[in-house]
Amino acid sequence: MRGASVGAPRPETASGADVLADLPEKTRRRLEALDTVLFDFDGTVVNTVELITASFRYTLPKVLGITLPDEVLIQNVGMPLLQQMQIFDPEKADELVRVYREHNRRYHDSLIEEFPGAREALLEVRQAGYKTGLVTSKSRELTLRGMRLFDLEPLFDVCIFCEDTTKHKPNPEPVLEALRRIEGEPRRSAFIGDSPHDITAGRAAGVLAIAALWGPFPRQRVLAAGPDVVLQSVGQLPELMRSTTAGRANASGPASRQRGPSRS
Template sequence: MMKKIDTLLFDLDGTLINTIDLIVASFLHTMETYYPGEYCREDVIHFIGPPLSETFTKLDPSKVEDMTRTYRAFNHEKHDELVEEYEGVRETLEILHENGFKMAVVTTKRRETAVKGLKLLEMEKFFPVVVSLDDVTNYKPDPEPLEKALNGLNSSAEKAVMVGDSEHDILGGKNTGTQTAGVAWSVKGREHLESYKPDVMLDHMPDLLDFLGIKNSVKQN
């Protein structure tokens, strides 16, 4: 018998906050700087998920630092202009918070940028624990960041769900022993995420309340 879920681990980009336009624009700006005319939106969507170092190393190991600097400068400059909220996310977090759920963010972003996004959309109060790229040696799908978040919340894998928009989140949850929830608004598409067999697919974030057996009072348009 699985223990009652009382802990939720969330990916950040593309799950809690809509940074997709920002990320795509940042990659396109970087690619245009180093590989003019070679990349379009469809190409760079595949870059979303892993840390920048992994993506840029595959392109050219000698330019990783330069490309990362270019990406981050653009990303930082355009952040507040291009980041948006997903419908129903904050209301769902509020209900989960009121119901006493322990919650953490597990992201492959640097802490500074992750916190910037949470503060912009006034979500930081829900997350006493944020595990960022700066805090770990190994990143999702390795269990290290999820285990660090669980330890920070004084919880365990069998009481937790990992919620995310990429295969790294679903596989990270499976490797850690949590349940997993995929979000259908993933930029990689619902079918792509379903192929990794999450325990549940969420069409909207309030669906998480239904999955957890909590009264869902969030109004959907």
């Protein structure tokens, strides 16, 4: 089964070279062939855990008169918001979405945070020559609002929002749509995300699925989805890419092309 041989995740202090050394030869070869890297947004590039849980804590008592543990509130994050609310109450899903978004917009800028080192990692991946894309189940409005807070928008060649596809993660359609727009091939692409939905979508799309364990999901839930590569910290990403390109120093590929922080 693909992803099953990834082995025990290295500790957060491990280098990208250590992560690369632990991978099966087939996975290392695929990493060396990469020219496109796609990213999830919430929980991968930005830390929205407190924003999301606070909005749920406000919404469910107000609309349904119930309170639930945080781990239950966030267990379906990564799916479109309406789908998450339909799980709580199909008949009141629209009202749940309205109240949630009302709270989320009000507190968005004060509760969202950038993961330390995330922007630097993205910039280094671009400067190494990789095409980059964002694939999220979040709305265009709120995703762009978060991106602009941290000047992230120029670091992506393509962005796929909830409105851009009819199917959503864990379905592979958003990942495939990003590749279509960026002219990427699944066999030469990777998708990095923190949720089981990201890993499932990536695997179904035929790209390398890379788990970002710095997000809010329990480690075992993410690993159970079968990622090809497991990263403990955002700092391991550029180190992994540097180690990969160093291993193919005599081959042509992304390492020979320099990309600046411009977005088409």
